[in-house]
Amino acid sequence: MIEFVNVKKVFEDSGVVALENANFKIENGEFVFLVGSSGAGKTTITKLLMRETNVTEGEIYLNGNDITKIPDKEIPYLRRKMGVVFQDFRLLEDRTVYENVEFAMRVVGATKREIRKRVPEVLSEVGLNYKAKMLPRQLSGGEQQRVALARALVNRPLILIADEPTGNLNPKTAMEIMDIFEEINRMGTTIIMATHAKDIVDTMKKRVIEVSDGNIVRDEMGGVYHETV
Amino acid sequence: MKLFKVRYAFSEAKKNVLRNGLMSVASLFTIASCLVILGVFAIISMNVNSFTDKIEDQCEVQLYINAGTSEERVNQIGEEIAKIQNVKEASLFTKEEMLDYAKKDMFGEDAELLSGFEDDNPFSDSYKIILESIENTGETVSELEKIADVEKVVNKQDIVNMVMNLSKIIKRFSMAVMLVLLIIAVVIISNTVRLTVFNRRKEINIMKYIGATDRFIKGPFLLEGVIIGFCGAILAFLAVFWGYFALLKYVGSLSIGALELIGIWSISPVIAVLFIFFGCVIGVLGSSISMRKYLHV
Numbered sequence: 001m002i003e004f005v006n007v008k009k010v011f012e013d014s015g016v017v018a019l020e021n022a023n024f025k026i027e028n029g030e031f032v033f034l035v036g037s038s039g040a041g042k043t044t045i046t047k048l049l050m051r052e053t054n055v056t057e058g059e060i061y062l063n064g065n066d067i068t069k070i071p072d073k074e075i076p077y078l079r080r081k082m083g084v085v086f087q088d089f090r091l092l093e094d095r096t097v098y099e100n101v102e103f104a105m106r107v108v109g110a111t112k113r114e115i116r117k118r119v120p121e122v123l124s125e126v127g128l129n130y131k132a133k134m135l136p137r138q139l140s141g142g143e144q145q146r147v148a149l150a151r152a153l154v155n156r157p158l159i160l161i162a163d164e165p166t167g168n169l170n171p172k173t174a175m176e177i178m179d180i181f182e183e184i185n186r187m188g189t190t191i192i193m194a195t196h197a198k199d200i201v202d203t204m205k206k207r208v209i210e211v212s213d214g215n216i217v218r219d220e221m222g223g224v225y226h227e228t229v
Numbered sequence: 230m231k232l233f234k235v236r237y238a239f240s241e242a243k244k245n246v247l248r249n250g251l252m253s254v255a256s257l258f259t260i261a262s263c264l265v266i267l268g269v270f271a272i273i274s275m276n277v278n279s280f281t282d283k284i285e286d287q288c289e290v291q292l293y294i295n296a297g298t299s300e301e302r303v304n305q306i307g308e309e310i311a312k313i314q315n316v317k318e319a320s321l322f323t324k325e326e327m328l329d330y331a332k333k334d335m336f337g338e339d340a341e342l343l344s345g346f347e348d349d350n351p352f353s354d355s356y357k358i359i360l361e362s363i364e365n366t367g368e369t370v371s372e373l374e375k376i377a378d379v380e381k382v383v384n385k386q387d388i389v390n391m392v393m394n395l396s397k398i399i400k401r402f403s404m405a406v407m408l409v410l411l412i413i414a415v416v417i418i419s420n421t422v423r424l425t426v427f428n429r430r431k432e433i434n435i436m437k438y439i440g441a442t443d444r445f446i447k448g449p450f451l452l453e454g455v456i457i458g459f460c461g462a463i464l465a466f467l468a469v470f471w472g473y474f475a476l477l478k479y480v481g482s483l484s485i486g487a488l489e490l491i492g493i494w495s496i497s498p499v500i501a502v503l504f505i506f507f508g509c510v511i512g513v514l515g516s517s518i519s520m521r522k523y524l525h526v
Binding site for chain 1: 431437441
């Protein structure tokens with residue numbers, strides 16, 4: 001379970017208040033959309049979760065542990081509990097699909113045997129096992145996002161964080177990707193997705209947390225995209 | 230660290246070096262040049278030390294006894310000399326021996342000019358004294374001068390002082406030059422690694438999100454610096470070895486006594502260890518500075 005308790009984030013260099021008095025809980029296995037205009041504070045929430053930045057005030061609990069207090073050297077181990085997918089895919093261009101996914105396992109010290117078993121398995125889950133030897137530039141945008149998804153999933157994370165994962169995709173491909181996300185969620189992985197994709201949010205009818213000027217202005221089960229403020 | 234991580238760090242470091250080909254080569258040659266200069270000063274320093282040691286070994290003082298001193302007293306003076314600290318050895322050189330020496334070695338064919346001096350020998354009896362340590366020469370000479378019937382004590386303190394001072398100046402100058410060169414080398418290698426960090430920022434970013442540890446991310450960059458430093462050290466060693474070998478060959482026939490240069494096989498291991506140590510230290514320092522400034526993991 002994830003819990004934000006009175007979280008405030010002020011960026012020291014600019015003095016901008018990115019998040020103010022944020023309080024919410026996300027249960028294990030939930031699918032949550034973070035919506036709001038650009039600069040509202042959605043990405044700040046994902047960055048705080050990954051400890052890419054730390055809170056100014058408040059606590060963030062992950063399964064009962066306050067992650068704002070963990071020492072820097074423990075951050076990599078926190079991140080191993082999470083998978084992350086970005087709008088721009090962030091694949092290694094000089095490595096094949098297989099190597100991109102394999103790399104994520106190698107980084108965390110998986111054995112060759114584990115890698116040989118798990119990588120084809122996860123590529124199959126995202127429907128890309130037949131393109132394992134291709135380079136990212138030989139793939140369509142949707143396929144590249146699937147590779148990024150496979151990489152995020154390969155270490156069986158508890159939480160999958162996605163920042164505008166369909167931002168660079170056409171509506172049809174975006175829906176295909178969302179089907180995969182839904183399938184992953186059905187398997188028990190918690191999904192937190194920051195998005196501007198109104199159609200997707202409205203269609204999927206999941207929990208919606210709306211952020212506006214750093215404040216949580218709406219937290220609605222089975223919500224839609226509309227902006228409150 | 231698992232074998233994969235070590236292998237990964239090495240293979241990535243190798244890739245980094247090759248990717249930044251020109252910059253790596255430039256860094257390598259700069260480090261090699263710095264190490265060569267460092268080596269030259271080290272060799273000069275070692276040779277000056279060896280030269281000073283040899284002078285110390287040969288350090289002698291000449292003690293002259295007043296004319297007319299009895300043979301018994303001369304022998305007694307010998308015993309008194311032997312009791313003084315820092316005296317290693319004292320050998321008597323009688324005035325008759327001195328006259329013979331002058332006739333044979335100084336006047337040669339004109340030795341007859343000295344005939345007739347046998348009855349009125351102008352030389353004095355003297356002791357040639359070898360000292361234990363060159364540094365206490367002044368005190369020892371004062372002690373010797375206090376002995377009764379001693380006319381004068383002549384020593385090579387001026388030469389000794391000059392060599393010692395020269396040695397100190399060379400050592401200090403070498404240290405200053407080495408320090409400046411090491412700083413230059415560290416800055417250059419730091420720039421090379423910085424370039425790699427910049428080129429690979431996307432990959433580093435991905436590794437961070439995947440959960441790679443600092444050590445895993447930093448390892449290849451640290452090794453990149455070490456590889457460049459190590460290769461620079463090997464290159465510098467080969468250059469210095471060849472250069473010193475040629476120098477020894479060239480001046481070999483001129484080497485006399487204390488001026489003889491240290492053999493190449495005595496110098497090589499010291500230089501090799503010195504170069505590899507400094508090469509790797511420069512590499513590690515350069516990489517560390519770069520990572521600290523530009524690699525926020």
